[in-house]
Amino acid sequence: MAVSAAYVTILVANLPAERDRRVIRECLSLESAGFEVTVIAPRGDRTLTTLPGSRSTRLKPYPVPVYGSGIFSFALEFLWSFSCIAVRLLGEVLAGRAQAVQVCNPPDVYWPLALLMRAIGRPWVFDHHDLCNEVYATRTDGNPKRTVYRLLELFEWLTMRTASHVFSTNQSFRDIAFKRGVKSRKVTVVRNGPATTEIKASRQTGDEKLIVYLGVLGPQDNVRGAVLAAEELAQLRGRKGWRMVIAGDGEELANLKELATQRNLDDIVEFPGWLGPQGVDDLLSRATCAIQPDLATPMNQLSTMAKTVEYVARGVPVVAVDLLETRRTAEEAALYVATGDPAEFAKALDELLRDDTKRAEMSTVGRQRFQTLLAWEHQASAYLEVWKRLLRKKITKVGL
Secondary structure: OOOOEEEEEOOOOOHHHOOOOHHHHHHHHHOOOOEEEHHHHHOOOOOEEEEEEOOOEEEEEEEOOOOOOOOOHHHEEEEEEEHHHHHHHHHHOOOOOOOOOEEEOOOOHHHHHHHHHHOOOEEEEEEEEEOHHHHHHHHOOOOOOOOHHHHHHHHHHHHHHHEEEEEOOHHHHHHHHOOOOOHHHEEEEEEOOOOOHHOOOOOOOOOOOEEEEEEOHHHHHHHHHHHHHHHHHHHOOOOOOEEEEEEEOOOOOOOOOOOHHHHOOOEEEEEEOOOHHHHHHHHHHHHOOOEOOOOOHHHHHHHHHHHHHHHHHHHOOOOEEOOHHHHHHHHEEEEEEEEOOHHHHHHHHHHHHHHHHHHHHHHHHHHHHHHHHOOHHHHHHHHHHHHHHHHHHHHOOOOO
């Protein structure tokens, strides 16, 4: 039976709500179970008051005057976000909503609010999106300041230990929660991935081979490696009959476009920008194969790349560096390379583009993994079970 008059507030600091596909899926799942949802997040589309595609999920956005690029500016950004989120969360509490709260990282700085909310008897759930300390290490080329790194580790520990429950996006994140002292009964794995209803377009084939990158364009994502792989691939097979589409947005977009122009790749490398759900579906329906250029850093070994689940869900064969969680996600739906050198990527891509049989086999494996394990429907059941348990008293109070 559906829940009635139970309110959940979700806090997001690094993306507008309408661009965070995981948060969108969580909101729609909560709505489908009868929960009322509010999302407090950075302002994106100024015309939106409810989450696109939702029934009534309320948006409470806040402005972000500047995004961080160094330690000092990051600290200012997080302090601003903390203040904006705290004020809006207080408003939700006073309005009788925020009966439970989910906070999504990065950053891991909201544990003081967790202490306050739990002190007044409100469940506080941590949705573990990123390894903040490892992201910092990656952005400093593996040479982080020890004091900053240890402080981030402390914040991660505090974030997990003050939570009523932790959602981990994969097995490695679950293991980290255990290492931080969170009991197993308070940790649930909820993976990233599209719902089956999001995949509307059937696979299309054409004479032109299409290589796709889909996702965030940040320094840690090594999308530069994908551009350079396109350059190497042009040496192997010429410039006709194929192209690479790099879809997404981020702080590296301008640099990547400049790199493509400098390397004379504008005719084979395209940048369509950020795509909505329909655009993603259309693009991947035409993809011959996809690239996951993330290198073998400690963070990437432990992280599930949302883009890879999008690829696998639609039966798009993947070329990726051999990373722990990537292999756990894709298994034989991916072709793995050792280091992520551009020439190495180009050789693997060329092999896939030439082998129709291998691509078909990988496509079948990917679709099967999606249908049996990775689809959001499988994750939503575990996700909702936690909320129903945490809000059991509220649900009982309204007579359900």
